[in-house]
Amino acid sequence: MATGRQIQNDYSPLFQPGSIGDLELKNRIIMAPMGNALADDKGNVTDALLDYYRARAKGGAGLIVTQCVSINEPDMMPYSLSLHDDSYIAGMKKLVDTIHDYDAKVSIQLMHPGLLLLLIPGLPKNMTIKVPSLIPLLGDDKPYEVMTAAHIGRIIDDFALTAARALDTASPRSLWLWLEKITFAESATCSMIYMNM
Numbered sequence: 001m002a003t004g005r006q007i008q009n010d011y012s013p014l015f016q017p018g019s020i021g022d023l024e025l026k027n028r029i030i031m032a033p034m035g036n037a038l039a040d041d042k043g044n045v046t047d048a049l050l051d052y053y054r055a056r057a058k059g060g061a062g063l064i065v066t067q068c069v070s071i072n073e074p075d076m077m078p079y080s081l082s083l084h085d086d087s088y089i090a091g092m093k094k095l096v097d098t099i100h101d102y103d104a105k106v107s108i109q110l111m112h113p114g115l116l117l118l119l120i121p122g123l124p125k126n127m128t129i130k131v132p133s134l135i136p137l138l139g140d141d142k143p144y145e146v147m148t149a150a151h152i153g154r155i156i157d158d159f160a161l162t163a164a165r166a167l168d169t170a171s172p173r174s175l176w177l178w179l180e181k182i183t184f185a186e187s188a189t190c191s192m193i194y195m196n197m
C-alpha cells in the first residue's frame with residue numbers, strides 16, 4: 001500500500017497527457033500567467049518576450065497561460081501585452097506560433113486591471129483606476145474613476161472585441177472562453193485557450 005510519502009513523491013502523472021474538455025495537452029504542466037514587463041511601453045510583443053516564452057515552451061510546459069493582455073487603451077498595464085486594436089494581432093500571432101512550435105497550447109489572458117493598478121508604483125499620467133463605486137476603504141489619495149453602467153458596458157464590449165482579435169492569432173480558429181472572473185470591484189480577467197489540430 002502506498003504511504004503518504006510515496007504519493008507525495010510520485011510526480012509521474014504530471015508528465016502524462018491530459019485534457020481540458022476536448023483540448024488535449026501533451027502533459028499536465030500548466031504555466032500560470034505571470035507579467036514579466038518584457039512587452040514594450042505600448043504593449044507590443046518584443047524579441048525578449050518571445051525568447052522568454054520560447055524557453056518555457058521548449059522546457060516542456062503543456063499549456064502556457066500568457067501574462068495579462070490589455071483589452072483597451074485607457075486601462076493598459078504599462079509594459080504588459082495588449083491586443084486593444086488590430087495592429088497588435090501580428091505580434092500576438094508570432095507569440096502564439098512560437099509556443100505552438102513546441103507542441104504547447106496557449107491560453108491568452110485578457111484582462112481589465114481594475115484595482116490591480118494599485119500595485120503599480122507611479123501610474124502613467126492621466127491613467128485612472130476604474131472602480132464601480134468609491135467605498136471609504138479605498139481612501140481618496142489615488143486617481144479613482146467611478147464607472148457608470150454605460151462605461152462598464154463599454155468594457156464588456158472591449159472584452160468581446162479583443163476576444164475576436166485573439167481568434168485571428170490562431171489557426172485553426174479554435175477558442176475556449178474561460179471566464180475566470182469579471183468583478184469590477186477587483187480585476188476582470190478572462191482567459192482563452194487555443195489548440196493545434
Ligand SMILES: Cc1cc2nc3c(=O)[nH]c(=O)nc-3n(C[C@H](O)[C@H](O)[C@H](O)COP(=O)(O)O)c2cc1C
Nearest residue numbers: 031032033034035036066067068069080109111189
Ligand atoms: C511576477 C508575477 C506576475 C504575475 N502576473 C499575473 C498575471 O499577469 N495574471 C494573473 O492572473 N496572475 C498573475 N500572477 C499570479 C500568478 O499567476 C499565480 O497565480 C500566483 O503567483 C500564485 O501562484 P502560487 O500559489 O503557485 O504561488 C503573477 C504572479 C507573479 C509572481
